[in-house]
Structure formats: C-alpha cells, structure tokens
Amino acid sequence: MRRFQFRLERVLQWQLEVCQVKENDVRRSLSAVHGTEARIAQLEADSVAAEQDVLSQRALRAADLAALAQFRLRVAVEQKSLAALRAAQLRDLERARESLVAERRQLRLLEKLRGRALCAHAAAVDREAEELAAEAYASRWVSEIAANERH
Secondary structure, eight states: OOOOOOTTHHHHHHHHHHHHHHHHHHHHHHHHHHHHHHHHHHHHHHHHHHHHHHHTSSSOOHHHHHHHHHHHHHHHHHHHHHHHHHHHHHHHHHHHHHHHHHHHHHHHHHHHHHHHHHHHHHHHHHHHHHHHHHHHHHHHHHHHHHHHHHO
C-alpha cells in the first residue's frame, strides 16, 4: 500500500501561510491602536501638566491665560483628530479580525478534510492487510489439504 498523501496538502500549507499573514495584520492593527491610545494619554497628561503649571503660578498674567486658552484649543483639535484616527484604526482592526476568523475557518475545514482522508486511508490499509492475511491463510490451507492428499 502506498503511503498517505493528502491531495490538498499544498492548499493546506497555503492556507496556513494566509492565516499567519492575517494574524500579523491583526497584530499590526492592534499595535497602531495602542500607539494612538498612548498618544491620546500623553496629550491628556501634557494638557493637565500645562494647566497645573499655569494655575500654580502666584501671579497670573493675561498673556499666560491667553496662551493656556490657545493651548487648550490646540489640544481639543488634536484630541478630536486622534479620536477619529483611533476610530478608523478600530474599524481596521475589526475588519482584520473578521478576515482572520474567516481564514481560520477555511483552515479548520481543510484540516478536517485531511483528517477524514487520513481515516479513509487507514481503513483502506487495514482492509488490504486483512485481504493479504486472508489470502495467506487460504493459500496455506490449500497447501495443507494438497499435502494431506498426497500422503
């Protein structure tokens, strides 16, 4: 009996590679989201620190308050921009995850097909072994009968 060979082995290997690419896409998207969240957190920390710095001064000048107001406006614009970027990155991450789930589903299907083919091959090998054993037994039995008749 020939050894087991899954006809779709190359397809299965290709699907494994596709899944690895999709996993890398998810990691990259997740990293981008974390980077943006870190930028948002840093912006908020800088904003709080600047406010504390200005408000902790003994003598507040109008120019300092105007600069703080201008800084707050820039921070608000930057926060809005970062929030929009984060939302887009989260959408990309969700699409990447959905794509990964679909590719993994394909991979599981191919693995299941491979398992079924392996079981069918094992059953065929067992049947062939049983047939060989039956032929050997029948041949021996016929030989013994022939030998008994000669004596």
